Amino acid sequence: MKKYFLFLSLLLLSVSCIEPKAKNTDTTKKEINTFLDKWHKDAAETNFQAYFDAIAEDGIFIGTDATENWNKKEFMAFSKPYFDKGKAWNFTALERNIYFSKDKNTIWFDELLDTQMKLCRGSGVLEKIDGQLKIKHYVLSMTIPNDNSSDVISIKSAIEDKIIDDKKK
Template sequence: MKNILIFLTFSLILFGCNQKNEIKTLDLKTKSLHKKKISKVLKNWHQAASKADFNSYFDKMDDNSVFIGTDATENWNKKQFEAFSKPYFDKGKAWSFTTLERNIFINNTGDFAWFDELLNTQMGTCRGSGVLENINNSWKIKHYVLSVSIPNEDIEAVISAKKKNDSIFLKRFQK
């Protein structure tokens, strides 16, 4: 009887450990479908801005998302970004970003993804990057970073052009 109890206890422990270690991994076909859905979300997000469709644009962002713009002061939660953006959308002219290329990566369980994209914008060539989360089988933007791309041969001129504003901005962080 004692041997049976030991065997059952050992079997339950072993079975429990195997259950905990089993992580569902997406197959390539499922990852490809997720990438298509994510690409569509991002395409529609950019199109909503170009059409000044405020609700459609912000519906693609999660309630606790973050948008980081090109200015050092532009680190907004969704409500702050909505407040900043509303006047542009209300005038019927927000911004227009056309994707030139996009790379999407998905974790093995399919609950979050990250991406980078090269964009044609009114500011010239920019780069966007971000994170999306799969919430109830719907991809939501959690974090987006927009940056202006600067050719290496032009960086000295840009550094010089922004030197005055940077010195004023950096005073906020000095003690």
């Protein structure tokens, strides 16, 4: 009887330690969606401090212009005048895909955004730092319909040819 009781106790203890993975993933995805939606909303409502608090101290933001590759401090300096005027940017996610590292501390995502520039793509990396999500890297890209690529290339060629030449030197 003692062996049976010991076996049953160990079995119950081991089963109680198993975490339901599907539920945990759903909760985590919900947390990430809430975090990113709030981040975008903070920009739309020009909440400068809250917006930049979401970015890790060593975070990077890459904008749509070829010259926009900023660390957090540079991005804050660029953005401050827009926030101070009460006119930053307004991005709303239309769809978002979220992926996890095995330990769930590193998350990467891509999103299709409704913006003042029409459709854009955002992609990024989040990391849990001291138990809080932080943006480590974010890339914003404008979408170009394939049928219009030639038109867009001709519009941007003069500017970007100079950048290409400078980078090759």
